[in-house]
Each structure stands twice: as C-alpha cells, then as structure tokens.
Amino acid sequence: MSDKLAANYGDDSPIAAFATVPGNSALTLIRCSGKGSIELVSSVFSSDKLKDAPGNTVVHGWIISAHEKIDEVVVSVFRAPKSYTGEDSLDISCHGGSAAGRAVMETLKSAAAPxxxxxxxxxxxxxxxxxxxxxxxxxxxxxDLTRCESVMEMVSAKTETGRRHAAERLCGSLETEINEIKKMLVEVLAAAEIYLDYSEDEITSDSEEAAGRLPKQDIALCALERLKKLAASWQIERIYQEGVTVVIAGLPNSGKSSLFNAMLKEDRSIVAEIPGTTRDWIEAWVNIEGIPVRLVDTAGLRESSDSVEKIGVERSRKLLQEAEMVLYLIDGAQGVADEDRDFIKNGDRRLFVWSKADIAPICDQAREIGALGVSAKTGEGLAELYAAIVSAIQEKLRGEHGDGIVGAAIGTARQKNLVDAACSALEEAFAISEKEEPLDLIAPLLREAVNALGEITGEVSTADILEEMFGKFCVGK
Known part of the structure; x- marks a missing residue:
C-alpha cells in the first residue's frame, strides 16, 4: 500500500464522524471506530459500565466534560471482529438538533486515553x-468492493426499485456471480498453463492445446456470455440510479407548467394565461413507477424580441437536444399549429400530449401521431401518460439489451469498465484461438480477464484505485 493511502485510510487509529446530519430530528448519531475507541469514549462517559460492556450491547449514560453533563446518550457497543468495520466500534445516539450532537463530538475529540x-x-x-x-x-x-459500493447505492437510491437492486448487491448477488465466472476462467487458464508447462511431445497430437486452440472452450464461452449479460445490465441499472431527463416542451401557453405541477403534485412553476410566463427552465425529481425522472419545465418555443425570453427559449432548445425524452404539448384549446407540425415531423424521443383535454377533446390529427389526451386540471390521462413514459424507456432498453436483465447486475461505472475489459480480453483470446496461434499468446489474455474480475471484488486492487473509490463516499459511511 502506498504511503499516500496509508497516511489517509490505511491505519487503525480511532476515528469519529456524524452518521446523520445534525439538525431538527429526534436523534443524532455519531459513529466511532478504531483501536482504543471504546476506551476513549469511556473516558468521557458517566459510567464505568461502558469500558467493560460486551459486544452487541447498549449502555445508557451521559457524555461528560470536566464534570459537566453534555448530553444524555445511548451507546451501542461493537467489539472486534463482530462489527461493521471489523474493529472495536461504537454508535452514540445523542439528542437531535445541531447543538447537542456538536457538543458531544467536541467532547469526544478532546478525550484522551493511554x-x-x-x-x-x-x-x-x-x-x-x-x-x-x-x-x-x-x-x-x-x-468485498461490490458490497462496499452498494452501501453508497443504498444511500443515494432515488426510488424503491433502486433501493431494492442495491440491497441485492449488498447481500452479495454480484459478488457471487463475479466469483463464479472467475472460477470458470481460472479453470480455463489452468488448462492452458498445464500445456505450457509441458513440451509438445508430452501432449497428444489431437488435443485442443496441441492444435493451438483455446482449452475448455465450452466453459470459456459460457463465461463470456455471462460477462456480456452483466455488461448489458449496467444500462438498465444506470436508469434506476441516475434516472432519465424528461423535458416538457411546446408553444407558449400550451399547458407545460400546469402539467409540470400536476406530475409533481405541487405548485412549483408559475401558471398564468399570459404567454411567455416561463422565462427559464425549472426542474424537479419525480418517481414514475420506480424510475427516477428529472422532469424539466421549459420556456415556450417561439420567436421573441424580449431579450430575457429569447435566452430562455435558446436554453430550452438546448435541453431538447440533451433529453432522453421530450413530452411535447399541443394546446388542445388551439389545435395543431404550424409550429407544432415542425416538431411532429421529428418524433424521435418524443411523446406527444394533447393538453387541456377536459375542455378540448382530442382531434383526429393528434390521434394519428399517437398523442395522449391529458388534463392537468382534472388529472385525466396522467396514468396513461406515466405508462407511456415507462413503456418508451423500457422499449429503448429492450432494443439495446433484448428482454432485459434477470439475476445479478452491475451497479457502478467502475464495475462496468472492468467487466468490459474482461470481455475484451476473452474475445481476443477466442479470436487468436480461431487462427490457431500459439497458446502462449492466449494465456496472458485469460490472466487479464481473471485479474479484471478480481479487481471488481477487490481481490486485486491498488492504493490509487481504493483511494479514488472511497473518496467519493460520504463522511460517516
């Protein structure tokens, strides 16, 4: 381990951090871990019971400083190795609010023990x-590293579906799959290295190895297929983690802000009958059937002499290019305008919405382009709109990845890059094998694939990789 990492992460010194954000809540939690951490907390605790408390027990008392009672707390004690960190650890439950937790933390940091x-x-x-x-x-x-990463996935999950997928990885589903694939590749690599350890006259002339072919090809092919399935899973998991950007667009006064508010179930955008009320875009997150959606309300698309509105329209057009999906509103009260037809011609990534359906029944021309009748005022058609959004996202994923992903799935870009690296190495090994090139050209590629999988779980790792990965975590985790 490098000196840089050892100075930062590699020691067992006692550490403390807020595991919850101090604020208006019932409790504030402070987490402590490391060699001597129990003795340190005991030195500022009102009872001798804490120092001798068995692991997995709870002790009630006061945090004290110079004989002053700071806060009444409950301390959960965990002794090595049966703790989250594998070290002696404590979770201190203080009263909520900023003052109590910060006073306890200052007292802890002033404590000293032999x-x-x-x-x-x-x-x-x-x-x-x-x-x-x-x-x-x-x-x-x-x-392992996959379960470490799933901890942050749990913290940042935006929907119940995202949380559930992260929990599966925290339970070890990805670790198990990676280890099984790696075991298969190790078996193939071992067969190749056995041949390389013997002279050619000791191997039968009709063997795969003697012919310069990849040994145990059926096992290697099965491993490759499982790796490809894992690689494909990232695009789906990325949707549940990062969400998709859906932009609401249309001509001025077509009902964009009203639809935005209706989908959020709160009044975020200003709604007025005056065209051009929305001068800039506004966004919010909404959960649509388990998919996190970054919903964006934009300025009405029109030519304007107003310099501020003109900037807003240009920003809206830029967002249209970046969005994964566009909800294009046609003003039901006005019908299909000439400007609408220009957008209808390019239906890529777009769902057309016939707004104000409560006062304007959808017309035949709108039906022809698959527009959905929606009323932001009454909620009519919102359920069908949500279903259409989810269907469009799923259809895109099916087009890219078949019928979807069943079983273990990767949860981070780091994991995706390493799975891709293993796939590439294995595919190159197959290509060389088909040309009946020497086996000593194939074996290094098999090792490369095995090492890439080992890096996913942390069996193979470097100080720089670990520092980069854990540096993205929040404090207290």
Missing part, C-alpha cells in the same frame, strides 16, 4: 475521512 505511538503517550479521535468506515470493513474482510 496508548502507544501517539504524542505524549495518548491516543485521540481524528475526523473520519469519506467512506473510511466502509474502507476499514473492506480491509478487514467484512465486505
């Missing part, structure tokens, strides 16, 4: 680095 290797023979808490608790869990064999 120790070795620290200044003046004492050990003290230091602030935990981003993801340092989970890093220690990885280093102490409590979690």
């Amino acid at each position: 120790g070795c290797g620290a200044a003046k023979g004492s050990i003290v808490f230091r602030d935990a680095l981003p993801g340092e608790f989970t890093f220690r869990a990885f280093m102490n064999g409590k979690l």
Whole structure:
C-alpha cells in the first residue's frame, strides 16, 4: 500500500464522524471506530459500565466534560471482529438538533486515553475521512468492493426499485456471480498453463492445446456470455440510479407548467394565461413507477424580441437536444399549429400530449401521431401518460439489451469498465484461438480477464484505485 493511502485510510487509529446530519430530528448519531475507541469514549462517559460492556450491547449514560453533563446518550457497543468495520466500534445516539450532537463530538475529540505511538503517550479521535468506515470493513474482510459500493447505492437510491437492486448487491448477488465466472476462467487458464508447462511431445497430437486452440472452450464461452449479460445490465441499472431527463416542451401557453405541477403534485412553476410566463427552465425529481425522472419545465418555443425570453427559449432548445425524452404539448384549446407540425415531423424521443383535454377533446390529427389526451386540471390521462413514459424507456432498453436483465447486475461505472475489459480480453483470446496461434499468446489474455474480475471484488486492487473509490463516499459511511 502506498504511503499516500496509508497516511489517509490505511491505519487503525480511532476515528469519529456524524452518521446523520445534525439538525431538527429526534436523534443524532455519531459513529466511532478504531483501536482504543471504546476506551476513549469511556473516558468521557458517566459510567464505568461502558469500558467493560460486551459486544452487541447498549449502555445508557451521559457524555461528560470536566464534570459537566453534555448530553444524555445511548451507546451501542461493537467489539472486534463482530462489527461493521471489523474493529472495536461504537454508535452514540445523542439528542437531535445541531447543538447537542456538536457538543458531544467536541467532547469526544478532546478525550484522551493511554496508548502507544501517539504524542505524549495518548491516543485521540481524528475526523473520519469519506467512506473510511466502509474502507476499514473492506480491509478487514467484512465486505468485498461490490458490497462496499452498494452501501453508497443504498444511500443515494432515488426510488424503491433502486433501493431494492442495491440491497441485492449488498447481500452479495454480484459478488457471487463475479466469483463464479472467475472460477470458470481460472479453470480455463489452468488448462492452458498445464500445456505450457509441458513440451509438445508430452501432449497428444489431437488435443485442443496441441492444435493451438483455446482449452475448455465450452466453459470459456459460457463465461463470456455471462460477462456480456452483466455488461448489458449496467444500462438498465444506470436508469434506476441516475434516472432519465424528461423535458416538457411546446408553444407558449400550451399547458407545460400546469402539467409540470400536476406530475409533481405541487405548485412549483408559475401558471398564468399570459404567454411567455416561463422565462427559464425549472426542474424537479419525480418517481414514475420506480424510475427516477428529472422532469424539466421549459420556456415556450417561439420567436421573441424580449431579450430575457429569447435566452430562455435558446436554453430550452438546448435541453431538447440533451433529453432522453421530450413530452411535447399541443394546446388542445388551439389545435395543431404550424409550429407544432415542425416538431411532429421529428418524433424521435418524443411523446406527444394533447393538453387541456377536459375542455378540448382530442382531434383526429393528434390521434394519428399517437398523442395522449391529458388534463392537468382534472388529472385525466396522467396514468396513461406515466405508462407511456415507462413503456418508451423500457422499449429503448429492450432494443439495446433484448428482454432485459434477470439475476445479478452491475451497479457502478467502475464495475462496468472492468467487466468490459474482461470481455475484451476473452474475445481476443477466442479470436487468436480461431487462427490457431500459439497458446502462449492466449494465456496472458485469460490472466487479464481473471485479474479484471478480481479487481471488481477487490481481490486485486491498488492504493490509487481504493483511494479514488472511497473518496467519493460520504463522511460517516
């Protein structure tokens, strides 16, 4: 491990951090871990029971400083190795609010306990680095890297579907799949290396190895197919994690802001009968059947002499190019305008919405382009619109990835890149095998694929990779 990583993440010194954001809540949680952490907290605790408390127990008392009672707390005690980090750890439940938690934290950081290797023979808490608790869990064999990453997936999940998929990886579904594929490739690699360890006259002339062919091709092919399936899963998982951008567009006064508010179930955009009320775009997240959607309300698309509105329209047009999907509104009260027809010609990534359906029944021309009648005022057609949005997203995914993903799935871009690397190495090995090139050209590619899979779980890792990955975690995790 590099000196840089060791100075930051690689020690077992006692660390402390807020596991919840201090604020208006019933409780604030402070997490502590590391060598001597129980002794440190005991030195500022009102009862001697904490120091001798068994693991997986709870102790009630006060955090004290210079004989002053700071806060009444409940301390959950975890002793190595049966803890999240694999070290001695404590979770301190303080009263909610900013003041109580911060006072407890300041008291903890001023505590000192007998120790070795620290200044003046004492050990003290230091602030935990981003993801340092989970890093220690990885280093102490409590979690592999896929499950470490799923911790942050759980924290950042925007929908119940995203949470459920992250929980599956936290339970080890991806780790199991990667290890099974790696085991298959190790078997293929071992067969290749056995041949390389013997001279040609010791191998039968009709064997695959003697012919310069990839050994155990059926196993290698099965591994490749499973890797391709994993690689394809990322596009679907990315949708549930990062969401899709859906832009509401149309001519001025076509009902864009009203639809935006109706989908959010709150009044976020200003609604007025005066065209051009929306001068700039406004966005919010909405959950549509488990898919996080970044919904964007835009300025009405028209030529304008107003310099501010003109800027808003240009921004709207740019968003239309970037969006995964556009909900284009046709003003039901006005019918299909000439400007609408220009947008109808290019229906790519667009769902057409006939607005104000409560006062204007949908016309035949709108039906021909598949427009959906929707009333933001009454809610008519909203359920059908949500279904159409989900269907369009799923149709796009089916077009790219067949019938979808069943089973283990990758959850981060890092995992996707490494699965791609393993696929590429294995495909190149097959290509060389077809040309009956020497087996010593194939074996390194098999090793490359095995190492890429080992890097996914953390069996193969470097200090720079670990620092980059855990540095993206939030403090307290």
